[in-house]
Amino acid sequence: MRSLLRLWPYARPVRWRLAGATLAAGIASGSVLLVPLVLRSIVDGPVAHHDYGGLWPLAGLLLLLGLIEAGLFGVRRVIVARPLAKVESTMRGDLFAKLQRLPVSFHDRWPSGQLLSRATSDMFTMRLFLAFPLVFLIVNSLVFVTGSVMMLVLDWRLGLVTLTPAIPLVLLSRYFESRYALAARRSQDQTGDLATLIEESILGIRVLKAFGRHRTMAERFQQQNRELRETELGKARLLANLWAMIVGLPEIALGCALAVGAVLVAHDELTTGTLVAFLSTALALRWPVESLGWLLAYANEAATATDRYFEVMDEPDDPERPSGNPVAADRGIRFSGVRFRYPDAPADTPDLLCGIDLHIRSGETMALVGATGSGKTTLTALLPRLYEVTGGSITLDGRDLRDIPRQRLRELVAVAFEEPTLFSATVRENVLMGAPGASPEQLATALHTAQAAFVEKLPAGVETQVGEQGLSLSGGQRQRLALARAVVGEPGFLVLDDPLSALDVHTEALVEQALRQVLGSTTALVVAHRPSTVLLADRVAVLDGGRITAVGTHQELLKSSPAYRELMSGESAPLLEGSPAR
Known part of the structure; x- marks a missing residue:
């Protein structure tokens, strides 16, 4: 009963319908209990006294009781079906x-x-x-x-x-x-x-x-x-x-x-x-x-x-904190002592991110590089608050992410994930998930930026249904639509998780050229695995062992960071003189 009583808030608006159904079923069942009394009157009355004339009214009463029972059971179903x-x-x-x-x-x-x-x-x-x-x-x-x-x-x-x-x-x-x-x-x-x-x-x-x-x-x-x-x-x-x-x-x-x-x-x-x-x-x-x-x-x-x-x-929603005021002098994205571990991680395992300190200046594009499993994707998931930081803070233009309502935060920060997910909807609906109020011109611009000209060749153009998970499209096509979804709203902050990994060299070059215009008007964090993607950025941050170990331009890091050279070349780089062994 304790479990079933929890349904009461939902059943309360239809309580009178339920009461009516119960009453109808009760009267119908009660009519059945009157039958034995009528039978007693028949046996001890007309049957015992051979009064066949008096039998017919009682037989008619039995028929009436049967009709009442059947009718009320039908009424019960009609009363409760719709509510x-x-x-x-x-x-x-x-x-x-x-x-x-x-x-x-x-x-x-x-x-x-x-x-x-x-x-x-x-x-x-x-x-x-x-x-x-x-x-x-x-x-x-x-x-x-x-x-x-x-x-x-x-x-x-x-x-x-x-x-x-x-x-x-x-x-x-x-x-x-x-x-x-x-x-x-x-x-x-x-x-x-x-x-x-x-x-x-x-x-x-x-x-x-x-x-x-x-x-x-x-x-x-x-x-x-x-x-x-x-x-x-x-x-x-x-x-x-x-x-x-x-x-x-x-x-x-x-x-x-x-x-x-x-x-x-x-x-x-x-x-x-x-x-x-x-x-x-x-x-x-x-x-x-x-x-x-x-x-x-x-x-x-x-x-x-x-x-x-x-x-x-009963699972708790993510709590919203009271809205805080931005610090005007601190523009861009700042990670301050950010620590993170997954909620279901064993207690004896170290944090995945162990004190990230990083400042992405307003209007700057920062490339994030690191070995597989270093936590790059996890770090990018913290910006739209898909996960909450375990320690430290992240600010946008001086305002803590946790002080920004989620709806507003996700209007400010657009994301393109490494694994592009599309839904059973049209191309237009999938792209405009990034900005439902975008104009047709913005949609066309986003598709051009993502080099998604293939959309024009689809049976119904932007109104073509892409099918479940977008599996009717190639991996590169899905990735380009996901990129278009990220840039269609002209966001102030952009997070791209290896956005060009599924593209061929020719298409990648065209997308990079178009992306430069978008990145010039936004503050962006781009996860990169290839030198061509890194070159889109103003500066590069190296993530290693859960920490940012180096920040600089591509050329600076090639000279000063063995770890970066190894990531870019795919080969173990010789240690610079005086550099500690890793």
């Missing part, structure tokens, strides 16, 4: 919005399939619980209590015999609930893992086919699929055992009540009509009792789905 679909839509929208606000470190930890299952199958489970099990947990409980009172009023001796299984059934249900809850959680988590595997297999289908590893992936899928199947079979066994007891014990009690009732009728201590009414009431309670197992099972499924949903919703 609960809206509840599900609202919850899914809130989850998606939350995923957009959560930091990148959260997405690093969570498999995409787990998030996908929470946004689809778990959401359906919660909606169905509100539409059906919740209503009938309430209605069937009330019907059971009312029917039990009716049986005791009709004959308390038969009532006690029939209600004897109630105590063992309550104890059994408590035992079942605790075990089923664990199995339900395991099943839903395994479903999320399976969704992750399927997604990875589809996105990586080219790699799997190229290396002939589709059989290996199929074996992994079969293994996880078997584990999920075993979990589902375990749930089925639990439910089967409970169902057997729920169905079996009341049937035995009903048989005993029938035997006792026959004896009482034979000794004229009970009328035949009363016995018929009692047995009819007991039979009317079969559905409320037998549904107990299914309702409990689904309540556990819904509680688990609710827990999984709120596991994401």
Whole structure:
């Protein structure tokens, strides 16, 4: 109940619809309990006295009660269908919005399939619980209590015999609930893992086919699929055992009540009509009792789905600090004692960045070079606050990044990542993600800067759908569109993570020529691996061992930094006289 009660804020706007559905189902179920009383009147009245004329009104009443039951059950569905679909839509929208606000470190930890299952199958489970099990947990409980009172009023001796299984059934249900809850959680988590595997297999289908590893992936899928199947079979066994007891014990009690009732009728201590009414009431309670197992099972499924949903919703957003004032004299980008380690890094490992001090002057282009794994990409991810610094500070024009609202920060800082990611949208939509309000002229300029003339040859030009992940385009084409996305808004600060790595030499030269104009009007940090990219920069910073070890122009560093010469030449450079060995 603690888990399910967390759904109340979403269910509250439709509470009257839920109440109406519960009332309709309650009246429909209550009409069923009137049938035994009508049957008693028929048996002890017209049938006992051979008054066939008096039989027809009572038979008509039975028909009317049946129509009322059917009609109200239909009304119940109509009442809740649309509002609960809206509840599900609202919850899914809130989850998606939350995923957009959560930091990148959260997405690093969570498999995409787990998030996908929470946004689809778990959401359906919660909606169905509100539409059906919740209503009938309430209605069937009330019907059971009312029917039990009716049986005791009709004959308390038969009532006690029939209600004897109630105590063992309550104890059994408590035992079942605790075990089923664990199995339900395991099943839903395994479903999320399976969704992750399927997604990875589809996105990586080219790699799997190229290396002939589709059989290996199929074996992994079969293994996880078997584990999920075993979990589902375990749930089925639990439910089967409970169902057997729920169905079996009341049937035995009903048989005993029938035997006792026959004896009482034979000794004229009970009328035949009363016995018929009692047995009819007991039979009317079969559905409320037998549904107990299914309702409990689904309540556990819904509680688990609710827990999984709120596991994401309870994750803290990145806190915003009160807005600070810039220091006018300190223009450009400044890293001051910046330290960083990933949130999930083991406690005994050193920081990835160990006190970065670097100043990129306003209007300057700084190239960042370093060996693979030195932390270049991580450093660039700190500027748009995809990750938060562990220590120290980064300022833009004298203003701490943490004092700038994220929305505003990401308007100021544009990024082109080393791995260009495109979405299932048109070329125009993908590029304008960098500046939704950009004009057609700015779009054309950005595409020209990125040397993306290939767009004109696409079937629908800039309105061409690029497909999932942009895989219908080549790597170089994707990279050029990602570069166009970064420069389309004419940002004040630009971060480029090896933006030309997938381009051929001719295209690279053309992009570099166009980029020089863009870089001349912005403050930029460019991760570079090749001399041609380095030459776009005014100065170069060398990142080594988590620190900036050298800063200067390309020519200066070739003379003074063995590490830089090695990075640029690809060969170990001889040490300068008096230089310490690394």
